[in-house]
Amino acid sequence: xxxxNNHPYHLVDNSPxxxxxxxxxxxTTTGMVMWMHKNESYLMIIGIIINLLTMYQWWRDIxxxxxxxxxxxxxxxxxxxxxxxxxxxxxxxxxxSFFWSFFHSSLAPTVEIGMMWPPKGIKTFNPxxxxxxxxxxxxxxxxxxxxxxHSIMGANHSxxxxxxxxxxxxxxxxxxxxxxxxKEAQFCISDSVYGSTFFMATGFHGLHVIxxxxxxxxxxxxxxxxxxxxxxxxxxxxxxxxxHFVDVVWIFLYITIYWWGS
Numbered sequence: 072x073x074x075x076n077n078h079p080y081h082l083v084d085n086s087p088x089x090x091x092x093x094x095x096x097x098x099t100t101t102g103m104v105m106w107m108h109k110n111e112s113y114l115m116i117i118g119i120i121i122n123l124l125t126m127y128q129w130w131r132d133i134x135x136x137x138x139x140x141x142x143x144x145x146x147x148x149x150x151x152x153x154x155x156x157x158x159x160x161x162x163x164x165x166x167x168s169f170f171w172s173f174f175h176s177s178l179a180p181t182v183e184i185g186m187m188w189p190p191k192g193i194k195t196f197n198p199x200x201x202x203x204x205x206x207x208x209x210x211x212x213x214x215x216x217x218x219x220x221h222s223i224m225g226a227n228h229s230x231x232x233x234x235x236x237x238x239x240x241x242x243x244x245x246x247x248x249x250x251x252x253x254k255e256a257q258f259c260i261s262d263s264v265y266g267s268t269f270f271m272a273t274g275f276h277g278l279h280v281i282x283x284x285x286x287x288x289x290x291x292x293x294x295x296x297x298x299x300x301x302x303x304x305x306x307x308x309x310x311x312x313x314x315h316f317v318d319v320v321w322i323f324l325y326i327t328i329y330w331w332g333s
Contacts, residue, residue: 079146081136088129095121130289137306138298148305155309159316162279166320169272170327176264177332184263188332193265194257195333201252202329205245206321212241213318216287220311223294226301235291238314242284249277272328276320283317286310 076082095118102115137143143151177188185191196202219234253270260270290307293299299307 079144081142081144081147083136086129086132088125088132091121092125092129095119095125134293134298138293143303143305148303151305151309155312159312162316166272166275166323169268169275170323172264173268173272173328173332176268184265188265190263190265193262195265196252196256196329198325198329198333201248202325205248205252206325208241208245208248209318209321212238212245213315215241216311216314220308223299223304223307224301228294231294232291235287235294239284239287239291242280242287245280246277246284249273249280269328269332272324276317276324279317279320283310283314286313 097118098121099115099118102112102118106112106115176184180186180188180190189195215234215237217234219231219238222230222234258266258269260266287310290299290310293306
């Protein structure tokens with residue numbers, strides 16, 4: 072006999088994906104250590120494959136629950152929104168730690184780095200080159216994702232598709248340009264505290280752009296499969312919030328590290 076819930080909450084079913092996800096994370100991390108120290112990448116590749124398979128199947132289950140089984144009620148979506156807001160706040164503090172490190176070293180340069188900033192011997196990027204272009208790309212992507220968001224709220228399917236497609240393409244172009252910038256860099260992560268703070272801050276931001284682009288690409292695929300409506304599209308809304316967060320962090324990175332810090 073099937074029990075009918077008398078509450079609006081979603082009590083999740085047993086799932087193997089948290090376990091396989093943790094195994095994948097451990098395998099990837101261990102594999103990265105082996106790759107860095109022994110130049111052996113097979114364990115890291117296995118970990119990445121486990122993570123990708125876990126992500127696909129876990130996301131598939133969530134789509135089923137929220138879209139086809141109706142388990143994402145208004146009360147559940149309210150909780151999901153709060154969870155996403157708290158997650159973004161935690162990400163804000165994550166990046167604050169990098170800015171703190173950067174300003175700690177740049178505002179009072181020590182004798183070990185020549186009492187100057189950038190440190191002696193560091194040839195920095197021209198902030199008016201690729202960094203400025205990437206800034207324009209991300210600001211444009213912020214406008215295109217807002218276009219898509221307003222379109223989905225107005226039940227305009229084709230405009231939402233166009234806005235999402237443009238945003239995903241801009242995210243990919245940003246990542247390609249940042250990879251090119253890293254390839255052309257005349258300093259590395261081990262070049263004093265400047266190299267460490269630069270590559271940690273911009274590198275983690277680049278990782279967040281890749282995550283955000285993947286987030287939006289999944290939303291685009293779901294949108295093309297008519298998973299969203301004008302009143303039920305929290306997955307898309309969460310991706311939009313995340314992308315705006317990525318935009319804002321980049322503006323601070325550009326102004327402080329690329330422009331002022333150089």
